[in-house]
Amino acid sequence: MRLDGKGLPVVAVSTLTAAGLSGPGLARRVLEDGIPSPRELAAPAPSRPEDIRQRKLMSRAAWFSALVMRGALAEARWDEGRDEIGAFFGVGASGAEMDEVARLVAASMVEGQFSLARCGREGLDACNPLFAFQIMNNFTLCHGAILEGLAGPNAAFFSRGAGTLTALEEACAAITSGACERALVGGADTALHPVTMAELEREGFLRQGLMPAEGAAALAITSEAEAPLGYVEAVRFFPVDRPRGALVPRTGVLRDAAVPAALDALEDQPCDVVVLAPWGAPAREALVDLPEMLEAELSVDASLSLGESLAATPALAWVLALDLLVHLDKHRALVLSAGPDGDLGAVVLTKGGA
C-alpha cells in the first residue's frame, strides 16, 4: 500500500523495551549503546489505582500493550473521542502465565499422577478467573483497548513479523477509507514465555543467534496533523519463496528478494536511514549488505539492538526509524523486516515537521 501525498502522519510513539517505557528517545539510547541486554522486563506497575486488580488478571503481553497504548495516547493528547479511535496490533501466542498453569497442574495431581477429573475441580479453583483470557491472543489488544476506552475499528493479527505489518496496513486502510480518523497501531509480545522459547528452540532460532526479548510499541496515526513526528509513506509486502516445510527462506533467496523489494518500496528514491528487523542470523546475513547498496547514511539492526520480541519487533523498528529521522534530522527511512511467516516487509517513513 502506498499512501497518497506525504502519507499518513504519525503524531506520537511509545515503546517498552529493556530500556524501560519511553516515547521519543529510543534512537539516542540505541546510538549511544545505552540499551541493556535483552532480558525479562520488570513490567512497570500500574499508574492508576483502578488498574491494580486488572494487571493481576492480564497476561504480560497484554499489560505491555496497555502501557504503550496509554503512553502513545498521552503523548498524542488524544483525550477526547476515544470511542472512535481504531486499534490494530500484531500479537503473539500470549499463552497463560506459567505460574497459573503450574498452580492448575499442582492442584490436579493425585499420587504423582495428573487427574483430569481433579483438574476440573481443584485445578479450576486454583486458577486466575481470567485464565481463558490469558490464553487468547486477542486480549493483548483488547485489554489495553478496554483500559483506554478505544472502541473504533480494530484487529489483532497473529504475528511472527508480517502480522504486525498487516496491522499497520489495515490501520492505514481504515484511516484512508474514512472508517476512523485516528488509530493506534503496534505490537506487543514476549519471546521469553516457556512455550514460545520451546518453539524457538525446536526451530533452531536460538542456535542461530536469535536473542529472545520482550517488548511493545505503539504509534498514533491520524488522517492529518500540523506538525507530526513523521509520515508513513508506504507499507509493502514481498512474498519470498521458501522450501516446503521451512520456516524461513534460504539466505540467498532472501538476499536476492531484498534488493528489488527495497528499491520497489522506495520507488527508486534515496533513503537516509535503514532499519533492519531480521529473525536470527540467516535472515540477518541476507539483509546486512542492503544499507550499503542503498547508500544509506546510517543503518541500525533493531533485532540486535533491542533483542527479538517477535510481534513487537517490527513496530519497535518503525519507532526507532522515526526517532532516528528526528534525532539526526534526516529525511527518509526504510524499515525492512523478515520473519518466519515468509514475507519481507517494507515500511517507508519520512520525517515530519515537529
Place this chain on the structure above:
Amino acid sequence: MKRQVFVRGRGAITPLGETWPASRDALAEGRSAVEPVKHFDVEGYPSQVAATVPFALDARGLRSDKPSYAPKPPLDEAEDRRLALARRAADEAWAEARVSAAPSRIGVFVGAESGRATYGTIFALSRAAGGGARFDHARFGEDARRLATSVHAAAVSPAAVASALAARIGAEGPVETISLACASGAAAIVSATQAIRLGLCDVALAGGVGADVDPFMLVGFGLLGALSARGVSCPFDVRRDGFVVGEGAAFVVLAADAGDAPRAEIRGAARTLDAHHLTAPDPTGDGAERAMRGAIEDAGHVKIGYVQAHGTSTQLNDAVEAAAIRRVLGDALPDAHVGAVKGAVGHWIAGAGAIGFLCALEAVEEGLCLPTAGLDAPDPACALPHVAGAALRKPVEAALVNAFAFGGANASLVVSRCA
C-alpha cells in the same frame, strides 16, 4: 467506487456433517450435535458436554483410526486438529470455487485463536519445571532443550493454519491470521473483503477454525462462568444458562471476478470494540450496534431479510444482542428473520463467525433460513422474529451476520443475493 466482492465457494466440516451440504441438511432438520464429551474424562468439570466432530483426522484432513485426543507428547502435525479441520473445509470451498488467478493475487485470511500448545504439551512443560505450585523457570531452562524437540511448531502457532492453507492452494498474496477470539472467523472475512476492495488481491480464501474441546478450555471457560451447567445450547431461549463448546471449520472463497453465475456478494463489513470492562459484556450493546450499523451503512441500500445472530446461549449476551438487533432493524424487523447456529454445533470460538456466515449465505443464495436449534421457549427479553423448530423458506435479498467476542471485539457483515 469499491471493487465488488463475490462469494465463489463454500466449505465446512462440522459436528453434524463432513461437508457443508451435509451439515446444512442436518441444520435444516433442527438437529443438535451436543452430547457428552467422550474423549477425555470430564468428571468434575463445570460442563461435561460439547459438539465434537466425531472422528480423528490425519494430516491430510482425512478420517483416521487414531484416537481423536492425544494427551502426551511427542506431537506431530497430524495431531494439530485445527489444521486438519481447516484443510477439509478449505479444500471443499476451493474445489467449488474453480477460480484462477496468479499466485501473487491470491490471499488467505484465517480466524484462529489461541497459540497455546495442546494440553499434553503444556502439561509436559509444567512438569519440566518441577511440577510444583510455582513454575521454576531456571529448572525449565535446563530441561527446555530436550523437551523442545517434542513441541511441533504447528501445535503452538495459530499462523501455521494460514501458512499451510496458502501452501496448499498456491497462494502468494496476503496471508493473515486474525485473532479476535469469537469474532475471528467473521473478522477474517472482513479482512479478506477489504483486501480485495483495496486491490491487494483478487481471490481470497477466508474463514475460521475452532478446536477447543480440551481440558484447558473447559476449565478456562468454566472459570468465567460462561458454560452451560445444564449442558444445553439454546440461544435466545428462556432456559439458556451458558454456551457449549464446539469445534469445526468453515471457509469461503471470495473473488473480485463474479464468474459465470454469481450468486452472492459481500456488500458490507465493519469491526468495532466495546472498550467496556475487562470481564463483563457491555449491557448497552453499543459496540455490537455500531458494528451492525457500520456494515449496513457500508452496504448501501439493502433490505435485510435475515440476521445470522451470534447467539451464544448466555443470559446477558443474547438479551443484549437481541435488543441491539431490534434497534438496528427498527421498522424493518417484522420483515426479517433471525437464526443462530450454536444450538446445533456449539460455539467454535475462532470459527464461530465463519460458520455463521455460511448459514447467512444459504439464506440469500437458496432462500433457506436455518432454524435455531434448542429454541423452544423464546425469552421475552430476546423477542425477535426467530426461525425455530424447522427451516423457513423465503426469498432473502440480504443477510446480516454477527460475531461478538470475549474482550469486546465485534464484527458484522452484510451479504446479498446477486440479481
